[in-house]
Amino acid sequence: MRGVRFNELLDGLDPSASVQAAGIRRGYGGPPARAVNVRSGLARLRCASLLKPLYAWVSAARIPDADRWRRHAEPAVVVSSNTDTLSLWLAVGPRVILDDLHHRTGVAWAPPNGDPSRFGSVEVAAEEVATAYTVLAQAAAAGDPVAGTVLEWMRQVGAAQAFGVREAIGSPPAAIKCGWYGAPDETCLRTHAVAVLPRGGTRATVVVGMTALPYTDPRERETYQEKIATGLSVEAEHEKVAGTLLRGLMTTTLTELGHRRG
Template identity: 75%
Template sequence: MGFNELLSDLHPSAGAQVAGIRRGYGGPPLRTLNVGCGPTRLRCASLLKPLYAWVSAARITDTERWRRHAEPAVVISSNADTLNLWLGIGPRVILDDLRRRTGVDWGLPNGDPSRFGSVEVAACEVAIAYAELAQAGAAGDPVAATVLEWMREVSGAQTFGVRDALRSPEAGIKGGWYGAPDETCLRTHAVAVLPRGGTRTTVVVGMTALPYTDAGERRVYQDRVMKGLPVEDEHDRVSGTTLRGLMATALADLGHHRRP
């Protein structure tokens, strides 16, 4: 299935993006891909948590404290631990450090700057940032390598079936999901980092913001969020097929070898 088939049936109000990068010394020439419909930028949900963990390590002298919050922020997508890093170091400091490390310049969301998941990003920017993380880890950055290992530990519903869709059980995964009370959509995102040996890497990012307008469903969803109950299954129901299809198609178009 190609991108036209995946995107043609989406509601006009939907947003969907997919981007990929395949690059690295000793490999084929750089290949990139960027396809989307709807808004050019989407709220990032929890998609950037591994990047926040990566750059925050240099700002926390107590390594154990950093690990205590960074690991659950990545592995189980803990919001409380992410906020400990985000607010303890400062949102502007973290985003400035990411710009210096990756070249990607992200700004604070409007309104409440403590809402780390409201930073607006484009999938192509996220792919660039994760490619920098992956290559730094491969080149000997111990913090980057640790964060990538944590991404390989992400499991269950938080992966949205992306590893299976990409036929890459060793891939590092991070999902992002949320439907804010002020939104009539569910945001469901995922990034996959597929190491290829040496400093070569392939990164695929899928982002969706699909309509979620039924008042009853939204009430149930918000009630579950307020109670701290999982909502990944609802995101998978609404967006999973589209997300996996976009990412699998992108990987094929990048020419990355997939297992049969």
């Protein structure tokens, strides 16, 4: 029965948890288009670093110096550099980047309230993220060189920042981007992932998992913020809190899309 595995993943979640998953499979010459999405909790979540490849894609047309664009865009995607992302975000302008994404993908996102410079505080839904990345993937397949470059960078994202997603979905060449953060004003950790699977031609399969799970222990939160402040890695903490659920969301979404491994 459809939905049983999602129910198994979501049953027993803390009432304060928010979880979303979405997937899209479409493209000329393939099976009929198909979309899947599921949500428990909040309708929109802060995106953390999940949108960095999309920011890199649209900012290229706004930065005349291609070397300068690449100097910041590549580390923003490959190693999730916040400093380089911020350089693109502020040089082009948050509203311009998001307006350009709306024009290209049809997905409308707004700059965060309060401090527009916080690119990771844009609030999104998983199905919107899946839609935007599907457009990116099909643009690359149709010959957009910037989109192709961005997807290649996503394929270079290392295992330490991929939360085992490639292995879980059985696709070593998948283009991956994850986002992870727990702000001082939040009592949760946000851990998100998107995967673009290679399919050939102009076909595209994209899956997204997003989680915001309780993280309320005062000492753990203090230690986490100390690591953030000193530039230490916190991926292991996100793996402990959300890794298993995140991978389950991704694999179940692929199953619901009718994806066959191999």
